[in-house]
Amino acid sequence: MNPLRLARARPAPPFTVTVDGRRTEALPGRTVAAVLWAAGITSWRSTRGAGRPRGVFCGIGVCFDCLVTVNDRPNLRACLVPVRPGDVIRTQEGTGHAD
Ligand code: FES
Numbered sequence: 577m578n579p580l581r582l583a584r585a586r587p588a589p590p591f592t593v594t595v596d597g598r599r600t601e602a603l604p605g606r607t608v609a610a611v612l613w614a615a616g617i618t619s620w621r622s623t624r625g626a627g628r629p630r631g632v633f634c635g636i637g638v639c640f641d642c643l644v645t646v647n648d649r650p651n652l653r654a655c656l657v658p659v660r661p662g663d664v665i666r667t668q669e670g671t672g673h674a675d
Pocket residue numbers: 631632633634635636637638639640641642643653654655656
């Protein structure tokens with residue numbers, strides 16, 4: 577069952593963000609990680625050394641596996657950042673900086 581239906585949640589209307597340039601619908605109150613998951617994206621960064629895929633691991637801001645770039649700010653923890661209308665979300669590789 578859909579968790580929104582299960583909790584009888586009635587969220588405010590969705591808004592649009594972009595993920596790597598693709599328009600994606602987001603519900604208010606969700607984190608960036610939740611929006612990525614809802615869009616079917618489970619990994620959004622690669623590790624510095626081996627380039628291994630990473631997404632959410634702990635989900636509570638401890639492991640730093642979920643780093644993502646939001647509005648040109650790299651290395652934000654997707655599991656902690658609330659999504660906002662118009663956010664520009666980008667997957668990132670390595671350090672997240674142009675090096
Ligand atoms: S999933 Fe661990 S810090 Fe985000």
